[in-house]
Amino acid sequence: MELLKLPYLVHLKILSCLEPFEHFFLGLCSKKSALLIRRIRPNFDATTIDLGQYTIKTQNKGTRGDDLIMWTTYYHPKTIDLLTGYNGRTIRCRITLHPKRKIPILWCREKHLKSLPIAINSAICDVFNTSSEIRIMADMGKLTEFPEVDSVDNLLEYCGSVDQIEYQNFFDRINIRNCARLSSGFLVKSNAHVFSVNHLNCCNSKWLTRDHLLNFKGQSALFQRATQIKNDDLIAFIENWLAGSNTKLQSLMVKGDVFRPDLSYDKDKILKNFETVPWNPEVRERRFKYPPGMTYLSRTDVMDCAFGVDILRERDNLLATILIDSNKFRFFVWHDRFPKDNNPIMRSAARHMPPCYVIGSIFF
Amino acid sequence: MSVEPEVPIVQVEEVRENPVLYKIISSDNHVFTISEHAVKLSKTLWDLITNLGLTAENALDNPIPVENVNGKNMETIVQFCERHKYDEEEPEYTNYIREFVLPEWDRQLLSIDNEELFQLILATNYLDIQKLMDYCCRVIGDMAKDKTPEELRIIYGIPTDAEDDALERSASDSPGPSG
Numbered sequence: 001m002e003l004l005k006l007p008y009l010v011h012l013k014i015l016s017c018l019e020p021f022e023h024f025f026l027g028l029c030s031k032k033s034a035l036l037i038r039r040i041r042p043n044f045d046a047t048t049i050d051l052g053q054y055t056i057k058t059q060n061k062g063t064r065g066d067d068l069i070m071w072t073t074y075y076h077p078k079t080i081d082l083l084t085g086y087n088g089r090t091i092r093c094r095i096t097l098h099p100k101r102k103i104p105i106l107w108c109r110e111k112h113l114k115s116l117p118i119a120i121n122s123a124i125c126d127v128f129n130t131s132s133e134i135r136i137m138a139d140m141g142k143l144t145e146f147p148e149v150d151s152v153d154n155l156l157e158y159c160g161s162v163d164q165i166e167y168q169n170f171f172d173r174i175n176i177r178n179c180a181r182l183s184s185g186f187l188v189k190s191n192a193h194v195f196s197v198n199h200l201n202c203c204n205s206k207w208l209t210r211d212h213l214l215n216f217k218g219q220s221a222l223f224q225r226a227t228q229i230k231n232d233d234l235i236a237f238i239e240n241w242l243a244g245s246n247t248k249l250q251s252l253m254v255k256g257d258v259f260r261p262d263l264s265y266d267k268d269k270i271l272k273n274f275e276t277v278p279w280n281p282e283v284r285e286r287r288f289k290y291p292p293g294m295t296y297l298s299r300t301d302v303m304d305c306a307f308g309v310d311i312l313r314e315r316d317n318l319l320a321t322i323l324i325d326s327n328k329f330r331f332f333v334w335h336d337r338f339p340k341d342n343n344p345i346m347r348s349a350a351r352h353m354p355p356c357y358v359i360g361s362i363f364f
Numbered sequence: 365m366s367v368e369p370e371v372p373i374v375q376v377e378e379v380r381e382n383p384v385l386y387k388i389i390s391s392d393n394h395v396f397t398i399s400e401h402a403v404k405l406s407k408t409l410w411d412l413i414t415n416l417g418l419t420a421e422n423a424l425d426n427p428i429p430v431e432n433v434n435g436k437n438m439e440t441i442v443q444f445c446e447r448h449k450y451d452e453e454e455p456e457y458t459n460y461i462r463e464f465v466l467p468e469w470d471r472q473l474l475s476i477d478n479e480e481l482f483q484l485i486l487a488t489n490y491l492d493i494q495k496l497m498d499y500c501c502r503v504i505g506d507m508a509k510d511k512t513p514e515e516l517r518i519i520y521g522i523p524t525d526a527e528d529d530a531l532e533r534s535a536s537d538s539p540g541p542s543g
Contacts, residue, residue, distance in 0.1 A: 001478035001479060001481060001482040001504075001519070001521050002482065002522075003504075003520035003521060003522060004521075004522060006482070006485060006489075007489055009489075010485055010489055010497070010501065013498065013501035014501045014504050014505055015505075016505075017501055017502050017504070017505020017506070018505050018508050022508045022509075022511075022516075025508075025511070025512065025513040025516055026508070026513070026516055026520070026522075028513040029513055029516055029517040029520075029522040029524075030517070030523060030524055030525050030528060031525050031528070032522070032523075032528060033517075033520075033522050095512050097510055
């Protein structure tokens with residue numbers, strides 16, 4: 001049989017019978033077969049490497065994604081040249097099918113463990129012609145298995161136990177180009193690279209200090225459980241923005257300790273330090289538009305700035321809105337005062353925990 | 365030479381119902397008879413019959429030549445159409461072809477070697493028989509189960525990049541019509 005010689009509509013039907021990983025394997029056969037796979041267009045937008053689960057996922061807008069392929073190490077003589085020519089190397093793998101998850105597992109030698117996930121991801125992007133961004137979900141307890149890369153586009157880290165020094169060294173070494181989501185709750189130095197990423201999301205920010213706030217150089221930040229941040233720190237942050245020349249910042253949100261209502265932010269105490277005015281519909285839109293890189297899905301319409309107060313930075317006429325509500329502080333900078341397509345983006349009332357963060361068009 | 369397809373079950377029903385039959389001649393001059401209900405599964409053949417104005421009276425006197433399909437494939441196709449002629453019309457499987465269960469009778473009918481299946485698909489495509497196409501594609505799709513890329517390359521006859529390059533080189537090196 002010469003599959004590639006069949007008519008296009010027949011290809012469509014045949015490929016609709018195959019699993020996504022079978023599309024991938026077919027695309028690995030040759031350049032022409034990869035072209036065939038590309039013509040049917042993949043039904044996903046991006047891939048994510050989950051180092052904790054040894055899995056590569058394919059993701060669509062609005063989903064956490066489906067597992068496509070797994071990898072592990074345990075050499076076996078019955079191997080094949082699967083990913084030939086990756087960075088000048090050939091990675092030989094044995095392939096088996098996971099008995100329950102029904103996705104393939106690639107088995108490689110120990111020496112390839114750090115290369116294989118990136119190699120597979122790269123091959124998937126080549127075959128399906130999808131974004132070649134590197135998105136990694138990393139269990140920081142397995143830093144020794146982190147791929148041999150100097151930079152990633154998006155990083156989500158999670159872990160219960162990791163050496164503090166090793167953790168900080170990691171963030172000194174790795175360059176994150178777009179977004180970082182830090183879940184571990186370990187101290188990050190205020191001068192670390194990660195405070196310059198475009199979008200920073202820290203789920204457990206007990207370590208967050210005024211220095212961190214003042215040093216953030218990205219577009220958007222969300223700090224949750226920032227128990228050390230007090231009124232004076234927020235005042236210092238606003239003063240710093242007013243006096244500075246940061247034209248990059250778009251959104252900064254700080255959530256304090258939800259279990260200590262007595263430590264809520266004092267709105268009046270903070271705002272009396274600044275010349276603020278209430279919302280004027282002629283000056284700006286009611287709803288702020290998220291920076292395109294990352295969206296935080298709240299159950300409420302957190303972008304609604306109708307009840308916020310505005311503050312103007314005179315040196316460049318940039319307008320910012322401040323919203324303070326109990327233990328929540330929000331600071332939005334209006335680079336476009338009347339943005340289009342700023343419809344509310346809400347977290348759906350799903351039974352299971354829905355994804356809360358969107359990076360680009362991908363839940364992460 | 366005439367090859368009579370085996371359609372025992374269907375013949376009983378034909379006697380009971382509309383006995384309109386058509387004659388089809390394959391590319392290698394094998395002659396087949398097919399009932400009206402069965403031939404309707406092929407959009408190409410039915411359009412041809414309609415356009416030629418064939419009726420119950422003159423159908424058998426006017427065999428339809430099908431140049432693109434040989435006797436072997438035509439036999440399979442006639443068997444399939446007779447088997448499924450009273451099936452309820454189903455939506456195209458394109459979007460959920462992976463989910464339907466291929467009936468055992470059809471699986472056996474399509475248990476042929478790869479090359480024959482390839483030719484059958486081309487014939488089915490030409491005759492525009494949606495259901496048979498869905499079934500054939502499902503059989504081809506099932507071949508990919510538990511296979512490595514290298515095994516897929518062999519099963520589906522996909523040349524390596526080096527083979528493709530060599531083929532293109534030899535095509536460009538060969539003299540043109542004037543050479």
